Amino acid sequence: MPEMNMVQAINDALRFEMQQDDRVVVLGEDVGKVGGVFRVTAGLFDEFGADRVIDTPLSEGGIIGTAVGMALYGLRPIPEIQFSDFIFPAYDQIVSEVAKYRYRSGGEFPCNMVIRTPVGGGIRGGHYHSQSPEAQFIHVAGLKVVCPSTAADAKGLLLASIRDPDPVLFFEPKRVYRAAKGEVPEGDYTVELGKANVIREGKSLTVISYGAMLYEAMDAAEKAAEHGIECEVIDLRTLWPLDIDTIIASVKKTGRVVIVHEAPRSCGLGGELVSLINEKAFLHLEAPPRRVTGFDTPFPYTLEMEYLPLSHRILPALTETANY
Amino acid sequence: MTTVSSYQEPEAQGAERRPDDVMADDVIRVMAPDGTVIDDIGIDDETAVALYQAMLRTRIVDDRAVTLQRQGRIGFHIGSLGEEASIIGSAFALRDQDWIFPCYREFGAALLRGLSMQTYMDNLYGNANDIVKGRQMPDHWCDREHRIASVSSPIGTQITNAVGFAWAAALKNDPLAVLVYFGDGATSSNEFHNGLNFAGVNATPTVFLCRNNGWAISVPTDKQTASESFAAKGVAYGVPAVRVDGNDVFAVLKVTRDALTRASAGEGPTLIEAITYRLSGHSTSDDPTRYRPEGEAEAWEQRDPLLRMRRYLAERVNWGDAEQASAEQAIHHEVKAAIEVSENTPKPALETLFEGVYAEMPWHLREQQAELLAGTRAPGHGE
Numbered sequence: 001m002p003e004m005n006m007v008q009a010i011n012d013a014l015r016f017e018m019q020q021d022d023r024v025v026v027l028g029e030d031v032g033k034v035g036g037v038f039r040v041t042a043g044l045f046d047e048f049g050a051d052r053v054i055d056t057p058l059s060e061g062g063i064i065g066t067a068v069g070m071a072l073y074g075l076r077p078i079p080e081i082q083f084s085d086f087i088f089p090a091y092d093q094i095v096s097e098v099a100k101y102r103y104r105s106g107g108e109f110p111c112n113m114v115i116r117t118p119v120g121g122g123i124r125g126g127h128y129h130s131q132s133p134e135a136q137f138i139h140v141a142g143l144k145v146v147c148p149s150t151a152a153d154a155k156g157l158l159l160a161s162i163r164d165p166d167p168v169l170f171f172e173p174k175r176v177y178r179a180a181k182g183e184v185p186e187g188d189y190t191v192e193l194g195k196a197n198v199i200r201e202g203k204s205l206t207v208i209s210y211g212a213m214l215y216e217a218m219d220a221a222e223k224a225a226e227h228g229i230e231c232e233v234i235d236l237r238t239l240w241p242l243d244i245d246t247i248i249a250s251v252k253k254t255g256r257v258v259i260v261h262e263a264p265r266s267c268g269l270g271g272e273l274v275s276l277i278n279e280k281a282f283l284h285l286e287a288p289p290r291r292v293t294g295f296d297t298p299f300p301y302t303l304e305m306e307y308l309p310l311s312h313r314i315l316p317a318l319t320e321t322a323n324y
Numbered sequence: 325m326t327t328v329s330s331y332q333e334p335e336a337q338g339a340e341r342r343p344d345d346v347m348a349d350d351v352i353r354v355m356a357p358d359g360t361v362i363d364d365i366g367i368d369d370e371t372a373v374a375l376y377q378a379m380l381r382t383r384i385v386d387d388r389a390v391t392l393q394r395q396g397r398i399g400f401h402i403g404s405l406g407e408e409a410s411i412i413g414s415a416f417a418l419r420d421q422d423w424i425f426p427c428y429r430e431f432g433a434a435l436l437r438g439l440s441m442q443t444y445m446d447n448l449y450g451n452a453n454d455i456v457k458g459r460q461m462p463d464h465w466c467d468r469e470h471r472i473a474s475v476s477s478p479i480g481t482q483i484t485n486a487v488g489f490a491w492a493a494a495l496k497n498d499p500l501a502v503l504v505y506f507g508d509g510a511t512s513s514n515e516f517h518n519g520l521n522f523a524g525v526n527a528t529p530t531v532f533l534c535r536n537n538g539w540a541i542s543v544p545t546d547k548q549t550a551s552e553s554f555a556a557k558g559v560a561y562g563v564p565a566v567r568v569d570g571n572d573v574f575a576v577l578k579v580t581r582d583a584l585t586r587a588s589a590g591e592g593p594t595l596i597e598a599i600t601y602r603l604s605g606h607s608t609s610d611d612p613t614r615y616r617p618e619g620e621a622e623a624w625e626q627r628d629p630l631l632r633m634r635r636y637l638a639e640r641v642n643w644g645d646a647e648q649a650s651a652e653q654a655i656h657h658e659v660k661a662a663i664e665v666s667e668n669t670p671k672p673a674l675e676t677l678f679e680g681v682y683a684e685m686p687w688h689l690r691e692q693q694a695e696l697l698a699g700t701r702a703p704g705h706g707e
């Protein structure tokens with residue numbers, strides 16, 4: 001199996017599907033000739049031409065709005081939003097059209113597309129190149145939300161997303177775009193949506209995370225193990241709909257849970273997870289569920305590493321929850 | 325009610341001209357408001373009658389829907405009183421393969437294309453047979469069979485959707501065009517600008533039809549733009565634009581046909597500004613007397629597109645009171661029968677609330693569905 005980073009794995013998935021399925025088109029700002037500001041679409045323009053790898057005008061509403069029309073026509077558009085911080089001009093289209101088209105047309109018009117967008121901080125990007133807005137899309141009925149943490153999952157989840165009958169918001173954790181390196185299966189490879197991955201087994205405590213923070217959670221879990229705390233670490237992979245069975249089974253086993261995400265705390269996915277765990281595993285809990293998250297402030301520039309819930313902030317939460 | 329014979333030509337507004345100056349020199353007109361032909365575009369009598377019948381059908385349905393709403397039998401209606409020529413003339417120009425991306429006033433276009441009266445009525449009632457399963461307000465239908473996309477309320481969003489659809493067709497070399505409807509107010513929305521820009525850059529086969537009906541709810545056109553017309557906005561995007569008398573069904577038909585010819589020849593999009601007038605309130609929820617200048621609606625009643633056609637038909641095909649009465653009666657009959665069926669059709673089943681959010685129902689919606697089904701019913705929703 002070849003080794004790839006996440007950028008290469010996503011590029012590989014796009015190329016594979018574009019070769020297999022001529023309905024697939026990629027569109028967005030700078031995705032064509034230059035191959036994307038993160039090089040994710042590199043080489044696709046030369047291979048598939050300007051009609052399938054489309055440099056659009058600078059308008060996110062226009063990108064998603066026209067992608068809706070393409071999807072209704074029967075294409076498989078994969079619009080790219082250059083940074084998820086700039087997705088808001090398209091929020092109207094995503095909320096009002098993409099998410100609702102199937103439902104509001106009584107099933108006459110599915111509107112599936114994969115909206116790819118880099119997410120998250122830790123790259124010295126300041127307010128507008130660092131945010132994690134996933135919860136704002138989870139809250140919208142009709143959307144699926146995915147966020148891989150490994151190169152292989154990025155490929156497998158992307159191919160599954162493109163073939164999924166529903167629209168998918170595909171958040172790519174840009175902090176680990178190049179650092180998340182590993183073996184990636186060649187050719188066709190899918191990872192089923194809605195399935196979490198237990199990447200470390202343990203019985204002391206459940207740690208739930210995703211995207212770039214998964215690595216911080218793993219680091220903290222390894223350090224906790226030195227103190228005899230064996231964490232079970234779950235990589236959600238699909239943020240919505242959640243793999244509730246895997247989550248609840250793990251929490252019932254350990255009785256303790258810490259949730260880690262870099263998105264702001266209040267009304268974040270962590271809050272929803274705590275509610276679900278309370279509703280479904282209350283009598284199994286030995287300690288209050290804990291969240292280690294970004295703060296409810298705009299994403300800072302200079303102090304960004306203080307904002308992110310890195311390993312050093314996760315570890316005390318693990319030991320305190322384990323010893324509660 | 326204005327009679328068929330009474331008609332006074334309004335004066336062009338000259339230097340004072342506003343976007344709704346239908347008498348301005350650059351406004352294309354084929355049939356004068358008194359029904360006489362200025363520019364013979366070769367419309368045969370059969371076509372003329374068909375156009376008139378479609379407009380009449382639209383108006384009668386509209387009228388009945390308003391009454392149903394006033395009687396509390398449906399929740400809402402948004403209609404096209406006065407705008408029938410803009411809607412029917414443009415939809416009539418379409419070829420079979422072409423698509424419509426509607427705003428919310430174009431049920432007449434759907435009926436013209438073959439949406440059944442029953443299906444439309446079921447949508448007004450939001451009942452179990454509603455094509456959108458009672459999930460949206462009345463008049464928010466869709467009609468894939470007749471190549472019409474889905475109506476949504478947010479202003480302007482359908483414009484880029486239509487451009488993308490047309491663009492996809494062009495990428496696939498499929499010979500079709502897309503007609504997208506929107507109002508004068510929508511020209512201030514994000515997606516109007518995005519849509520014209522994307523269409524201009526990529527030469528998509530899109531026909532933009534702006535129904536300039538003078539008002540966006542209570543906001544008049546001179547509060548919507550400082551441009552001297554809505555068509556003027558095409559210039560900035562490199563999209564050719566025309567202004568047409570939107571109450572002249574022949575002229576609307578002609579400019580839409582011309583736009584389709586351009587689109588088919590790969591020459592890209594056209595913006596049509598159809599100058600018309602909303603003779604009703606914005607919807608059944610609106611009372612226009614609170615903001616409309618006195619006399620304005622009355623002046624436009626003189627230019628009623630149906631009266632204009634009746635004057636034309638009276639001259640050309642002897643369409644008199646008898647023909648009119650029997651046409652009206654047939655439509656009333658059709659509408660009445662549809663209402664009866666819709667009214668006796670039950671509400672959508674409770675479980676359908678959760679269906680179709682996704683292609684397959686995820687666990688959280690199954691849970692919520694079970695919770696609702698096991699619970700007590702809302703007042704008025706008892707078994």
Ligand SMILES: Cc1ncc(C[n+]2csc(CCOP(=O)(O)OP(=O)(O)O)c2C)c(N)n1
Pocket residue numbers: 429477478479506507508509510511535537539540541602606
């Ligand atoms: C984005 C958005 N803002 C506000 C509204 C409320 N609204 C509904 S119709 C309307 C006026 C639209 O006017 P116009 O585009 O001229 O169309 P018309 O109703 O005259 O056909 C407004 C403000 C809306 N539906 N969507």
Ligand SMILES: [Mg+2]
Pocket residue numbers: 507508509535536537538539540541
């Ligand atoms: Mg208007």
